[in-house]
Amino acid sequence: ELAPGPPHADARAYFEAVPRFWGLDPSGTYPDPLVDLKAGRRAALDAYGKHVAVRPGGRTSA
Structure with a gap:
């Protein structure tokens, strides 16, 4: 789905x-x-929390 208003030539x-088998259509929803x-x-915040979890010795990864 293209943005409202007349589409820019690059959008079309x-x-x-793109490959035809992707089935993309500018008039699609x-x-x-x-x-x-x-x-x-x-999920992202949980993953980030694990990434910066406290290491042994009390240091955090940064």
Whole structure:
């Protein structure tokens, strides 16, 4: 789905450039998200928390 208003020429060029088997269509609707925004944010923050977890000796990775 293109943005409202007249599309820029580059936007249409993208749809012409991608492989046809992708099935993309500029008149198609934007797909539903695969991950809920709130759940995705929580997962990212949890992963980040593990990444910067306290190391032995009390130091954090930075």
